[in-house]
Amino acid sequence: MTATLYDRLGGTEGIRRIVDKLVDNHLSNPVVSARFSGSDADNLKEMAGNFFITGSGGPEIYTGKDMVTTHKHMNINGDEFVAVLDDAMNALQANDIGQREQEEVLYILYSLKDQVVGI
Numbered sequence: 001m002t003a004t005l006y007d008r009l010g011g012t013e014g015i016r017r018i019v020d021k022l023v024d025n026h027l028s029n030p031v032v033s034a035r036f037s038g039s040d041a042d043n044l045k046e047m048a049g050n051f052f053i054t055g056s057g058g059p060e061i062y063t064g065k066d067m068v069t070t071h072k073h074m075n076i077n078g079d080e081f082v083a084v085l086d087d088a089m090n091a092l093q094a095n096d097i098g099q100r101e102q103e104e105v106l107y108i109l110y111s112l113k114d115q116v117v118g119i
């Protein structure tokens with residue numbers, strides 16, 4: 001049986017490391033940093049980490065809002081969405097995640113586009 005994406009990303013510990021890097025990337029990415037200027041970075045890391053852990057086949061610990069409710073009225077555009085995908089790919093590569101897993105994460109994130117962009 002193939003291991004879950006959760007396992008292949010290094011389980012809870014591995015995903016926490018990836019998401020910490022992802023949020024740090026957002027904070028220093030000029031395309032999106034202003035979006036997060038009022039955010040509590042530690043809380044965002046916790047919530048985004050929980051989202052990834054649950055969404056990749058790990059324990060059901062995500063108790064945050066759904067993606068439409070979270071991003072509604074933010075008027076997020078396509079360039080910002082691509083910037084977030086860039087930050088995610090960079091975070092995976094910085095943590096030596098394999099290409100197959102990078103592709104799977106990219107596909108999952110891309111599939112959420114309609115729940116994030118222009119809503």
Ligand code: HEM
Pocket residue numbers: 032035036038039040044047048051063064065070071076080081082084109110112113116
């Ligand atoms: C597929 C792409 C994305 C996913 C999976 C995602 C996921 C999340 C999650 C899980 C949260 C936390 C929700 C909660 O606290 O209940 C969140 C919050 C947020 N997201 Fe996204 N997001 C995505 C794209 C974006 C984009 C493109 C932007 C804008 C550049 C953005 C801006 C924000 C902001 C400003 C918050 C609120 C932070 C806060 O409460 O301080 N997101 N997102």
